[in-house]
Amino acid sequence: MSQILGPVVEQTIVPDGFILEQNSKTLMVTINRPNQANSFTLGMYLQFIEILKKAAEDDNVDVVLVKGNGKMFSSGNDMKNFSLFTLTTEEQRIQFATELVELIRELNNAILHFPKSLIGCCHNGVFGFLFPMLALFDQVYVTEDCYFVAPMIQLGQGHEMFSSYTFPRLFGHSKAFSLLVNGERLIAKDAIQYGFAQRIFKTKEEMYSNAQKLCEQLEQVDRNSVLNGKLLMREALMSELSKAGERELKVNFKIWSQENLLQNVMKQMMRMKSKL
């Protein structure tokens, strides 16, 4: 299951969650829910926040590498998350929306403020919130077959994970509109062209092997230099990113507290399927 090269010091498997492996000063986080296309349960959101927070504080961790087990990197939010909640009364809906906003705000902040190098290794499919989340990573490696889709707005949802700010910057407004509003796919080749991803590989093995080398190189650089290297670049945009994040959560709160949330999502999903 694990595809790392080199000695594994420690392996922790969390059911429906993540495999954590420490290799020298690199923490490898493998999204592990292969039978459900690595979709995120609510528990996995919380686990991922925990993993990032712990890694930020852990002196034994200089670099965090994220990859996906199985067929694809991740298919995003598990739609079944929505059906966990009774949303009959307005009070219940507001409660749900408030809690969901709190959760996503925590995830946003965990990524936004993560001080150490964050590397993503993506293969096959990257769906939903993972797509904009990778824009906050420090390096993204992809396989040739990799593609990215952000269906949120197509599904009647809103921008997520600072996409309203990062995507126009990376892609220009119109391409960002194509990707986020029109739900257009971003293929690996174009991800490289736009600088969303930095390196492309024929196979997963090549990708992981090269990512491993990158981690080793980073571990050898002066720790504070690397931290400040990332921090200062992030600082320059922190205020705008924070504001964008709050605007997005405001819109999402309205969406998540609306009546018939699940029915509307299902309706849009069927419309999208009929387009294929």
Added chain:
Amino acid sequence: MSQIVGPVVEQTIVPDGFILEQNSKTLMVTINRPNQANSFTLGMYLQFVDILKKAAEDDNVDVVLVKGNGKMFSSGNDMKNFSLFTLTTEEQRVQFATELVELIRGLNNAILHFPKTLIGCCHNGVFGFLFPMLALFDQVLVTEDCYFVAPMIQLGQGHEMFSSYTFPRIFGHSKAFSLMVNGERLSSKDAIQYGFAQRMFKTKEEMYTNAYKLCEQLEQMDRNSVINGKLLMREALMSELNKAGERELKVNFKIWSQENLLENVMKQMMRMRSRL
């Protein structure tokens, strides 16, 4: 004259202006002054602002598509506009410049704050203020023969329609300098490369057909999701765009209130022609 596919609900022809056609929830705006290469009279500036304002408020409109009738998309400002004014005294010149700034500010704001999806279909030539205006559109489709020219600074004028902000972002400073200060043409192929335009077609007919398909897709989406999708991306840049717009108008006011405005423009036009 009309090249739409599908039922036309309503058609309004305005002499020396625009053809408006409503197709489902899409308003098609055709720049219609083919004998003068679709150049804009002063009246057309006002009409266009009005069209956008009305479409913004009209619940029957989700998408606005702009195209050009005849040989080219538009050759920009009609130079004869300048000769409409007696500009002998300083008082007259200041009055003229003030009114022109007010007019352009109105157009700037109409575009900047337009909440719905704005699509441009460009063929052959796009000159003058139309070039930077398209940078504020949500999708730009082009034919292979399409090219863009911003001769304003070559003609002794200044940046227009937020080009001082959008062009460096889209093209990088040096390419923006080539385009805006050196009056270099942007080919359709390069427009695609830089993300200024999203799709390129061999013929106008192909372009319009694909544009209508896009409009249909957008109409089927959740209305608020699309509006917020655009709004949040624009919000992130609103403050900077506004500041840039005002800086541009300040410079243009000085230019438009100068003595011998028309003579200077003519002199520059002859210089440019002699370069060919």
